[in-house]
Structure formats: structure tokens, C-alpha cells
Amino acid sequence: MRVLQIDASAKRAHSSSKMLSAYFIARLRLGMPDLALDYIDTAADSPPPLSATFIEAIYTKAADRSPAMKQALSYSDNLCARALMADMLVCAMPMYNFCMPASFKALIDQLVRVNLTYTLHADGSTTGKLAQHKILFITTRGADLRPGSPWQKMDALRPALQAAFAFMGADDPVFVDVQPLETNDSVASTQLLAQARQTLDALARRWLADI
Numbered sequence: 001m002r003v004l005q006i007d008a009s010a011k012r013a014h015s016s017s018k019m020l021s022a023y024f025i026a027r028l029r030l031g032m033p034d035l036a037l038d039y040i041d042t043a044a045d046s047p048p049p050l051s052a053t054f055i056e057a058i059y060t061k062a063a064d065r066s067p068a069m070k071q072a073l074s075y076s077d078n079l080c081a082r083a084l085m086a087d088m089l090v091c092a093m094p095m096y097n098f099c100m101p102a103s104f105k106a107l108i109d110q111l112v113r114v115n116l117t118y119t120l121h122a123d124g125s126t127t128g129k130l131a132q133h134k135i136l137f138i139t140t141r142g143a144d145l146r147p148g149s150p151w152q153k154m155d156a157l158r159p160a161l162q163a164a165f166a167f168m169g170a171d172d173p174v175f176v177d178v179q180p181l182e183t184n185d186s187v188a189s190t191q192l193l194a195q196a197r198q199t200l201d202a203l204a205r206r207w208l209a210d211i
């Protein structure tokens with residue numbers, strides 16, 4: 001079983017999202033000691049932004065691509081191969097300004113690739129290639145954007161992740177959204193993180209039972 005873990009918090013230490021993704025991987029490992037782990041930290045090792053050459057390259061047949069085009073696609077080729085090879089994707093990130101960290105958006109831009117992570121059919125329809133993957137998004141938020149809160153409509157993070165990954169075939173990823181972590185009540189934050197760990201325990205058991 002192969003897991004691709006992707007962290008996107010810009011924090012080097014004391015990141016709650018990184019702590020929770022590491023916790024989940026540790027729980028999986030308990031039931032699967034031979035788990036093969038691949039890891040990307042999009043903040044420390046940022047995916048390149050889309051370039052003119054990249055865009056030219058994706059509209060050029062593979063056999064006709066120039067060396068510069070091949071070079072522009074190399075990060076994406078490697079990322080797509082790593083994602084397709086994995087059985088599970090565990091992505092953890094904080095909400096930044098109501099959406100995902102820019103480095104994770106850059107990763108999505110490199111991951112959505114025709115003929116690699118999705119197929120475009122003659123009638124214009126598409127089929128995503130991540131349909132068999134188990135996918136988890138752990139998101140941490142300072143504010144409370146849960147249904148019923150005044151901030152609910154400001155959650156542009158979950159819909160953006162859902163749209164991009166649904167396009168790649170992942171219709172039903174699991175979300176563990178932890179919020180609100182930035183209040184004056186440190187006891188409440190500690191409790192939220194403890195609840196999140198319990199949710200991750202249950203999910204790890206479910207995923208391990210499925211394989």
C-alpha cells in the first residue's frame with residue numbers, strides 16, 4: 001500500500017495540519033507496517049507556477065514537444081506519476097484567506113493533466129483517473145466556517161478542493177475540517193485537535209479494514 005502525504009502549511013514547526021497528517025500516517029502504519037510513504041511539503045518545496053511554455057506544451061502532442069516544453073512539464077510528469085502510483089492521498093493544509101495555500105493550488109495546477117490524471121473523450125466528456133484512490137483532506141482554520149456560522153459562505157477552500165479532485169475522478173474525498181482553532185480559548189482548541197485525532201483514528205481503522 002502506497003501513501004502520498006502532502007503538507008502545505010507554511011509553518012516549519014507547530015503546524016496543526018502537519019501534526020494531524022503525521023498522526024494519521026502513524027495510525028495507518030500501526031495496521032500496515034510495510035506502508036510505503038511518499039511525501040511532499042509544498043511550502044518548503046513549492047511546485048512551479050504554470051508558465052507559457054507549460055501551457056504551450058500541454059497543447060502539443062507528446063512526440064512534437066521541444067526540449068524546453070519537456071522540461072516545463074517535468075515537475076508535473078513526476079507529480080502525476082507519484083499520485084497515480086499511490087493508493088491513498090493524505091493532504092493537509094491551513095485555510096489561508098478563505099482558500100487553500102497558494103503552494104497547494106500550484107500543486108493542483110501541476111496535477112490536473114490530460115492523458116495523465118484525466119482522459120478527454122471525443123464528445124468533450126472527461127474521466128478522472130483518481131477514482132480508485134482513497135483521499136483525505138485535513139484542513140485547519142482559525143475561524144469557524146461550519147454550517148450555521150456567519151462565516152459559512154466564506155469557505156472557498158472545501159469547494160475548490162472538491163471541484164479539482166472531482167474532475168480527476170475523486171467524487172467523495174474525506175474532509176476533516178478543524179475549526180475554529182484561533183480563539184482565546186486554548187482549552188477549546190486542544191479539545192478540537194483531540195476530536196480531530198479521534199476522527200482520524202476511526203478513519204484509519206476504516207481504510208485499513210477496506211484494504
Ligand SMILES: Cc1cc2nc3c(=O)[nH]c(=O)nc-3n(C[C@H](O)[C@H](O)[C@H](O)COP(=O)(O)O)c2cc1C
Binds near residue numbers: 010096143
Ligand atoms: C496568512 C494567513 C491567512 C489566514 N487566513 C485564514 C482564513 O481566511 N480563515 C481562517 O479561518 N483562518 C485563517 N488563518 C488561520 C489558519 O488557517 C489557522 O491558524 C490554521 O490552524 C493554521 O494551520 P497550521 O498550524 O497547520 O499552519 C490564516 C492564517 C494565516 C497565517
